[in-house]
Amino acid sequence: MTDTFKFELLGTDGKARRGRVHTAHGAINTPAFMPVGTAATVKAMMPESVAETGAEILLGNTYHLMLRPGAERIEKLGGLHKFMNWDKPILTDSGGFQVMSLAQLRKITEDGVRFRSHIDGAYYDLTPESSTEIQRQLDADITMCFDECPALPAPKERVNEAMQLSMRWARRSREAFTHRPGYGQFGIVQGGTEKDLREESVEKLTEIGFEGYAIGGLAVGEGQELMFSTLDFTTPVMPTDKPRYLMGVGKPDDLVGAVARGVDMFDCVLPSRSGRTAEAWTRRGSVNLRNARHKDDPRPLDENCTCPCCKNYSRAYLYHLTKTKEILGLMLLTWHNLHYYQELMAGMRTAIEEETFDKFVVDFHALREQGDI
Numbered sequence: 593m594t595d596t597f598k599f600e601l602l603g604t605d606g607k608a609r610r611g612r613v614h615t616a617h618g619a620i621n622t623p624a625f626m627p628v629g630t631a632a633t634v635k636a637m638m639p640e641s642v643a644e645t646g647a648e649i650l651l652g653n654t655y656h657l658m659l660r661p662g663a664e665r666i667e668k669l670g671g672l673h674k675f676m677n678w679d680k681p682i683l684t685d686s687g688g689f690q691v692m693s694l695a696q697l698r699k700i701t702e703d704g705v706r707f708r709s710h711i712d713g714a715y716y717d718l719t720p721e722s723s724t725e726i727q728r729q730l731d732a733d734i735t736m737c738f739d740e741c742p743a744l745p746a747p748k749e750r751v752n753e754a755m756q757l758s759m760r761w762a763r764r765s766r767e768a769f770t771h772r773p774g775y776g777q778f779g780i781v782q783g784g785t786e787k788d789l790r791e792e793s794v795e796k797l798t799e800i801g802f803e804g805y806a807i808g809g810l811a812v813g814e815g816q817e818l819m820f821s822t823l824d825f826t827t828p829v830m831p832t833d834k835p836r837y838l839m840g841v842g843k844p845d846d847l848v849g850a851v852a853r854g855v856d857m858f859d860c861v862l863p864s865r866s867g868r869t870a871e872a873w874t875r876r877g878s879v880n881l882r883n884a885r886h887k888d889d890p891r892p893l894d895e896n897c898t899c900p901c902c903k904n905y906s907r908a909y910l911y912h913l914t915k916t917k918e919i920l921g922l923m924l925l926t927w928h929n930l931h932y933y934q935e936l937m938a939g940m941r942t943a944i945e946e947e948t949f950d951k952f953v954v955d956f957h958a959l960r961e962q963g964d965i
């Protein structure tokens with residue numbers, strides 16, 4: 593536990609960074625991957641199992657939790673850590689992105705967003721102030737600013753409008769934030785794939801001052817090349833003494849490329865969602881367990897993986913569980929995928945410490961080109 597929120601930059605290798613974020617509920621080694629615990633659970637996983645994969649922080653979704661069971665209820669029950677039996681750090685999103693992707697009818701005004709719940713159709717408002725208050729009620733160690741993420745491709749004018757609105761909302765989010773030792777708030781850089789807009793957004797956010805800075809507005813359909821080129825001119829103008837968090841990313845090769853471009857933290861539903869759609873991620877690429885070629889295969893998913901799924905179960909068994917829609921299939925594949933993602937992050941942390949990150953990247957891609965998985 594720590595009483596002050598801080599980021600230690602422990603080492604670098606090129607633009608890749610090795611660090612540690614200290615929060616009220618513990619430390620997070622970076623580069624770090626955050627499993628997504630949408631409705632106060634990482635689907636198909638016990639929290640103890642999530643911790644066993646090596647995860648040191650989880651992401652909670654404000655939009656889902658405000659609708660059900662409600663932030664007040666979770667606050668009364670002692671906060672999200674107690675509610676879901678996770679005593680390590682939690683980062684909550686601000687709800688903005690999920691409202692735009694999940695809610696029915698939504699109306700954006702200068703004040704915030706009015707929307708209808710996708711659950712019961714009731715009307716709700718989210719503003720920078722109410723989003724920040726909800727995240728406080730959840731007792732999030734890291735609170736995110738309320739922002740607007742435009743879908744890409746979009747005309748520069750539209751991207752600029754969304755960025756300027758998000759910067760005004762960032763100031764209101766900061767003013768509504770309750771400063772407590774060990775708790776931090778991250779600003780969210782917007783600006784699409786436009787260099788000048790990204791630079792202006794960083795300038796405006798660092799003027800306000802946050803404990804960390806997220807890169808929003810990406811992984812929204814722009815493709816990996818445009819995402820990487822945007823990172824190439826965005827991370828260099830971001831503060832070096834604060835964590836950088838790329839939201840919603842990504843596939844293993846996205847993570848490796850983004851760490852190489854100076855990103856410290858990630859979240860993505862991919863490993864847990866793939867665990868429920870019979871897709872396993874391995875160091876050699878992804879494996880679809882619905883494919884009949886696995887029916888008689890006695891090998892584990894990955895001989896080199898040390899997770900309970902690879903240590904004790906064959907592909908034939910995983911294929912059987914998939915075909916029969918057995919719950920254990922969801923559990924084992926989710927566990928494996930989250931374990932693999934944490935192994936990938938641990939490997940990158942070690943490579944940066946040893947200044948062998950370039951070799952790590954070469955080996956990472958070589959294994960994936962060998963095929964035969």
Ligand SMILES: CCOC(=O)Nc1nc2cc3nc(NC)[nH]c3cc2c(=O)[nH]1
Pocket residue numbers: 684685686687688689736737738739740741780807808809810811812839840841859
């Ligand atoms: C996780 C904290 O994010 C927020 O509070 N706002 C926000 N969330 C995003 C989530 C995203 N997921 C993806 N791809 C899967 N892209 C995203 C962008 C944002 C964003 O700009 N802003």
